[in-house]
Amino acid sequence: MPQQGGLARVSQEDGKPWSREDFKERLIDVGRSSYHDKHPFHVAMHEGTLSREQIRGWVANRYYYQKSVPIKDAVILSKLPTREFRREWIQRIIDHDGNHKQEGGIEAWLRLGEVVGLSREEVLSEEHVVPAVRFSVDAYVNFAKEKPWLEAVASSLTELFSPILISERIKILERLYPWIDRSGLGYFRNRLTQAPRDTEFALNVVLDYCKTLKEQQLAVEALQFKCDVLWAQLDAIEKAFPD
Numbered sequence: 001m002p003q004q005g006g007l008a009r010v011s012q013e014d015g016k017p018w019s020r021e022d023f024k025e026r027l028i029d030v031g032r033s034s035y036h037d038k039h040p041f042h043v044a045m046h047e048g049t050l051s052r053e054q055i056r057g058w059v060a061n062r063y064y065y066q067k068s069v070p071i072k073d074a075v076i077l078s079k080l081p082t083r084e085f086r087r088e089w090i091q092r093i094i095d096h097d098g099n100h101k102q103e104g105g106i107e108a109w110l111r112l113g114e115v116v117g118l119s120r121e122e123v124l125s126e127e128h129v130v131p132a133v134r135f136s137v138d139a140y141v142n143f144a145k146e147k148p149w150l151e152a153v154a155s156s157l158t159e160l161f162s163p164i165l166i167s168e169r170i171k172i173l174e175r176l177y178p179w180i181d182r183s184g185l186g187y188f189r190n191r192l193t194q195a196p197r198d199t200e201f202a203l204n205v206v207l208d209y210c211k212t213l214k215e216q217q218l219a220v221e222a223l224q225f226k227c228d229v230l231w232a233q234l235d236a237i238e239k240a241f242p243d
Contacts, residue, residue, distance in 0.1 A: 048176030057241035115184030132236035
């Protein structure tokens, strides 16, 4: 597991808040050190060495995270202090749950399950979801419930790091896993535009509203927690599907 918490647990220094640019850099540094693209399972995926069973195990388990994201976002939505913020945040729920105009990310993920060889019913039943994945995802939803809204928003900033990873993942899945039908990769293509939009709003909110050094440190810790959640999921999947 990568070294964690160094930036989040810095001393109080002189008590003055970091500059906006320094604060932003500390948030980005969390991703540089701890984002799950560095996990051995992800590295193996991008090297093209995962078996079909491992890919299916990842898709089936990641579904539990995907279905929980709009629940987490609904919790955050209920805490946001202004209607302007809520108008922005509600789009995240629509992106995942869909509406009468668009199918949503959860449906797109179910289609990914089908093209890797899982039936829709198999994914929906969650029969392949391992306990540690369920526990880590539930911990993330509970984090959003229990923490102040600003920390909950900060925890979503892993999207700072996801567009590059997703862009690479699409190319890698197409090139190194030709047995996966490209029609099932719609979830990732949609996130190429959704994630940067979401990140721009959330990042500006965190940078604008974390006024004190303590608030800034708590935001960094919240982002570190989210990275730990994603890492723990891959630890569990790697152990459950060794080859």
